[in-house]
Amino acid sequence: MHNLQARSATTLFSGTSSNFTVIKSPNENVWGGLTDVETASVVQWLLQQPELNLTAADDAGEWDNTIFLVELMRPNKSDVLQYLDHDHPPPTRYAHVVLAVRATLDPCYAEIPVGPLPITDKSTTTWVPLEYPYTRKTQGRIRNLDADHDTIYSEWLYKISASIVDITLDLFNGTALGLDNDTIRISGINPLILPLGLFFKSDVTGRDPSKWKLEGWFYNNIFYETTNAFRKAYYSPGFVKLPSITEGDWARTDQQGPILPEDQKQPPVMVAPSGARHSLDTDQKYVTWMGFSFYIGFSRDTGVSIFDIRYKGQRILYELGLQEALSHYAGNDPVQSSTACLDSYYGFGPYTFELVKGYDCPIYATYLNTSFYDSESTHTHVDSLCLFEYDAEYPIQRHTTPSYVSSTKNIYLTLRSVSTIGNYDYTISYTFHLDGTIGIEVRASGYIQAAHSAHNTNYGYQIHSALSGSMHDHILNFKADFDILGTANSIELTSLVPITTTYQWSNPNQPRNTMHLSRRILSSETESRLNFPQSATTTMLSIINQDARNEYSESRGYRILPSSPLSSGYLTIINSSTLIHAAHWSEHDIQITKQHDHEPRSAHPYNNQDVYNPVINFDEYFDGEDLNQTDLVVWINLAMHHVPTTGDLPNTVMTTAVAGVRFVPVNYFTGDQSRGTVNMVRVGFGDGEGKGIGEVETFGQAGERVEVVVRPVEEVLWG
């Protein structure tokens, strides 16, 4: 039986545009999220469980337990496939709950599934520690390093800052005392583009501020073990005071400089004369377009994921979505050197803000809402996803023959969201193309995290007075759970390899330098952590089904084609002293594992709370399992190796801060699927009729075509 209650579980998403064709999804979107009613009922139930000792968020202090998160617990793939492919009922729904346990000397986050949903009979509702999807087996609990965030500022940081107020006034003409009129701030990360270059180190272990220890000061590459030592040096002759940065228009994003006359004219703009050509079930977040179909899921940690992606009825991917985003800095100062943000800690969901229509996406796009949990209720970011077709400014196919020219419009569909995690805005787009290709593209903008420029020319360019563009790597990990004509898939590496050989027709005494194709099936997880390219060969990786061959005996599959400016998708730093075991997923370009319900994600938002023993240690997924004709998950890193320049001021430009990957059919169909579109043209020369493709070779007689005018067949609607 289908769970009809759950079928209306998705009012959190609703389209604000209505020009698309309304359809009914063939299945329930089991990844779509909880309803407001479900969330409220789970919160209510949790607050009634005495053993959890929970306090409502509004009443809670740093020593109370609170409900940090209530969202859908994503069902196991094995259960969902029974539903989608074998007529079973949809999987039982559970809520994924995270508690902030702080009424203790050892604060932690505790993860518990609660259900089954809906909560109809409270006596059958249970919670259990969540452990099976994690490599760390500690009852779903991990320490919370941030439990005393407010106390740290009020009882510790501002007191330290106050102890040197004479120096901050002298150096920066500013104070950081926790007052409304503070002009400088104390920050562990994100000094952004106004860093001042004064650092102190403290040990805040435990929850008792009286036991916290100040361990030293750092300025101008000199370390002082105590405040007294720093003060003494500061007032000694010869103490070098460094210049500091001054805020100004250089740091602002508004229009600056002379305006070019032509720029006052409206630039070109994409319009959709016939409205949307995609179809949508807004209730189920189910999209169809030109043979593609997929369901949209959304979560706190990683924002948008898409599920059950099919083309012409056949599933290509079970799941496609972001897992984690790392930005790892380096520098001679302790903040830059120690910064390695794992952004799912903050969560992409709550920071997926409303899109700017006509800028982030075309005005005619279909805009959808997203929602997130905060303080016992669900909040909505309206118009924070967009779905639109676009005309790439080049055709997908074109060819001039002696008798005609043919060309085909390259229209594609994009599903986009933008998540602003502090300083950086990640624009993440999933694209769908007429040849059956599926793409991911990530672009970054926003403010860089920069460094005070002192002794760090080996860590970045100086980009403003007293400012160094701090070098860093962005690595974004995506999960692509391929199901090519079933779940039994294999990995084929196809390499162009230089060779020296002779042939039946060639001189046996004169071997020829040429190349051939090397095809190899990867056997197991012992060899499935890959970097491209390897040595002098050019290697292509495809996910194929060796049991699903086409009529020419080639395995049908999809190729994974990176499309980033810099080929390397992995972290530059080897064995990062900051990350330790928290992000082993970042160490190779593409990594492939056997699918398991207990290995659903490459990372966990609280991996940064205990880097030596993270909740998910990706290394442990690689235990040598066989990868030949089994269910495969491809973990793909998209990277930007960023050495900021003056051109990153005020914001990084998205034209160059980009990384992407495409999944391209390889012998999957018998021909190019873009031949199906009617948005193509064939224009004849002379008699207007082609003589057949066999004539293409006779291109020598170019003179025949001189001054024949090609007339576009398209009439533009608006004249």
Add this chain to the structure above:
Amino acid sequence: MHNLQARSATTLFSGTSSNFTVIKSPNENVWGGLTDVETASVVQWLLQQPELNLTAADDAGEWDNTIFLVELMRPNKSDVLQYLDHDHPPPTRYAHVVLAVRATLDPCYAEIPVGPLPITDKSTTTWVPLEYPYTRKTQGRIRNLDADHDTIYSEWLYKISASIVDITLDLFNGTALGLDNDTIRISGINPLILPLGLFFKSDVTGRDPSKWKLEGWFYNNIFYETTNAFRKAYYSPGFVKLPSITEGDWARTDQQGPILPEDQKQPPVMVAPSGARHSLDTDQKYVTWMGFSFYIGFSRDTGVSIFDIRYKGQRILYELGLQEALSHYAGNDPVQSSTACLDSYYGFGPYTFELVKGYDCPIYATYLNTSFYDSESTHTHVDSLCLFEYDAEYPIQRHTTPSYVSSTKNIYLTLRSVSTIGNYDYTISYTFHLDGTIGIEVRASGYIQAAHSAHNTNYGYQIHSALSGSMHDHILNFKADFDILGTANSIELTSLVPITTTYQWSNPNQPRNTMHLSRRILSSETESRLNFPQSATTTMLSIINQDARNEYSESRGYRILPSSPLSSGYLTIINSSTLIHAAHWSEHDIQITKQHDHEPRSAHPYNNQDVYNPVINFDEYFDGEDLNQTDLVVWINLAMHHVPTTGDLPNTVMTTAVAGVRFVPVNYFTGDQSRGTVNMVRVGFGDGEGKGIGEVETFGQAGERVEVVVRPVEEVLWG
């Protein structure tokens, strides 16, 4: 004195659109081509020189000398800079003439400059052998392997084919006899997608057909030394006849298959409500747009090049243009194994055909004509260049702060042409971006050259019945002559390098694993042939001027950022037995030389006529010259390593057949230049006013922004 006569020398190009702003170029386009009058006068003068013994093309046979080409002889950079930068008159104009010398037992091509132009006093007009720009010093003469093209077919190939007509009828139900009703053809290259798998080898050395020799037959991986041996085997029991390909809809580009209902609606389309925002001197082919300016040149061998590319008044590049396109195949049969097309032999200019409006470029684009020389006169391809702005479907900048969101439209300018060299259509685009970036993008479509499928699974996938997609590399070489604030430039390699180190503030007994920046200036041509990436480091290459530093002491420059899906830009084959010395430019990703007037190009169209001793041997450009603060030329390879799949039938799709590079400002300005555009928006939340960028860190309070609706400030003109 400016040469006013030459100033009107450019009627061969003329815009057919008129919605752009008409401007006057500040200088004469000295690369713009000859006038019709100049060409005609040179032809007339040449035909009058008895020592050349020339015959008019219409009257000429294979034993006559003819004028193969008359076009502008591009002036030396050293002379042009005197004109552009030092108020000298424009360089004296010469015609670049190629003669097909065939009234001899040793036919050759002879290159001669003729001038000065215009020819006013014939007694002062001279011709000389052209030798100084070539590494091969043979008086500008190189043998012509194709002098007897017609005779080879009539007196040799068709006779051989006739000798086995019984076999071709039996195997293919076809004959190749040189008749109008031939159903098969004999071809040395380009069997395209209907190859039959029967080969013969002949020695056609010399011009006397009676001395030509048939040297064997090849079928089903068996070599037969004589026709008799082949025939005997053919009629012996057990001879294996292979299946052969059948033409059909699978090989045709027109619409096929069921039409999706939504596809009948018009898809989105870019429009330009205010018309063109670029300005143009059509006479001088001089373009300006948003601070950029450049001149368009055009030649037989390589089509479009652009010159004197400036941004905000400063020259960035003296010259940017295609040099050569190589497509190198491999296979077990002699045709695939020996095919290495060097396309400038055919020439990109004559095959730069009229563009399909609304498909190859937007309807609103400005279309320009190109012209080429053929048989003593100039021919025009109308509307074969296009120039248009486009709105990338993502902003160039965007950032959400707690109090506002800002986003900037990403409008760019494209100059595009499409050259169809036989089977392949190369779409070449030069792009200009609001941040000062300049890009090159090449996309390929058209018919693949495929192989008959027999014993060649190691050379490609089988993609149709009896058809193998023949593996090949496309390598396109571009010249980028950078002039960053003058001609004295240097090459900086900036690498992100993993390191282990300690800091003043860190525990000396616990070295940290981190990374730093390695900056290196390349010293000379001994180390300037580069591949990316190198080992574990991620390396960026910039052309900088160490004598032009910004106020923070960083050298101003432009970074060279590849943007191709596969990082390798060089030929897979090592020391190709087909190319020998004809294309050493193809062996690395990026190669940099000191600029010399005598090294203007990396390749020559007749390099394929004598691969052991080509006209230009690129290796010889690397003679150890110092590259520190000197005039640099960067030779960049854009590559597609192509293993065709069923998705290449009928045509290769341009979504994945792409390679590109971008030149991005590095510390060239003090900030991002896209801040100059007015096509940006800032939308405030709450009180509508930003509190300043210093507040960006306070992103924790996301709840504040819940359900605040961002209203787009742009009104779309058409409602």
